Amino acid sequence: MIAWPPKAAPRIQPIGAERSAECAAIHAASFLHPWQEADFEQLFVGPGTVADGAIEEKEERLAGFIISRIAADEAEILTLAVAPNWRRRGVATQLLAPHLAALAVNRASSIFLEVEAENAAALALYANFGFEKVGERKSYYRAAGAEPKPALVMRRVLL
Numbered sequence: 001m002i003a004w005p006p007k008a009a010p011r012i013q014p015i016g017a018e019r020s021a022e023c024a025a026i027h028a029a030s031f032l033h034p035w036q037e038a039d040f041e042q043l044f045v046g047p048g049t050v051a052d053g054a055i056e057e058k059e060e061r062l063a064g065f066i067i068s069r070i071a072a073d074e075a076e077i078l079t080l081a082v083a084p085n086w087r088r089r090g091v092a093t094q095l096l097a098p099h100l101a102a103l104a105v106n107r108a109s110s111i112f113l114e115v116e117a118e119n120a121a122a123l124a125l126y127a128n129f130g131f132e133k134v135g136e137r138k139s140y141y142r143a144a145g146a147e148p149k150p151a152l153v154m155r156r157v158l159l
């Protein structure tokens with residue numbers, strides 16, 4: 001599916017704490033349990049963090065981001081989100097390719113992530129990148145007044 005109207009593809013680059021407020025805004029538009037700006041600030045300065053952002057060229061705004069953490073030879077994708085007005089334009093795909101390469105350069109041999117079992121968009125995206133289901137956590141995502149939802153644990157072997 002092609003999103004319309006067309007927009008110039010954002011450029012992908014490593015990001016740091018200076019983008020915390022924008023990450024928090026996109027996260028809040030993407031998840032039921034938003035992370036605060038201070039959460040992102042802490043994450044960016046933590047050990048083993050690798051973060052990439054998609055920057056739209058016109059106003060230098062963040063269109064999406066991905067943040068992982070490496071410990072020993074394993075990496076975990078902690079969060080990935082694209083601003084609603086940028087979805088279905090290939091931004092997550094553009095983010096993931098160089099991000100996985102950066103994790104490999106930083107000696108991660110396998111990458112894990114957790115994703116809500118009903119998140120069809122994310123599941124299709126991760127399948128495109130060779131992630132496979134290796135486990136399931138029942139009642140992982142909890143929202144007030146709603147049934148707890150299971151999460152899938154997915155892995156991609158890099159090396």
Ligand SMILES: CC(C)(COP(=O)(O)OP(=O)(O)OC[C@H]1O[C@@H](n2cnc3c(N)ncnc32)[C@H](O)[C@@H]1OP(=O)(O)O)[C@@H](O)C(=O)NCCC(=O)NCCS
Pocket residue numbers: 001030031079080081082083086087088089090091092093094114115116119120121122124125128
């Ligand atoms: C999941 C998410 C990151 C995808 O970002 P995106 O930039 O729209 O993804 P892309 O345009 O690169 O799409 C890549 C592929 O993912 C799949 N996909 C993306 N959105 C989809 C949707 N709404 N429904 C079904 N498949 C979808 C498709 O296979 C798509 O390929 P195609 O466009 O050739 O069909 C975005 O929808 C988002 O931020 N969602 C909320 C946060 C979230 O769920 N994050 C991941 C949790 S771990």
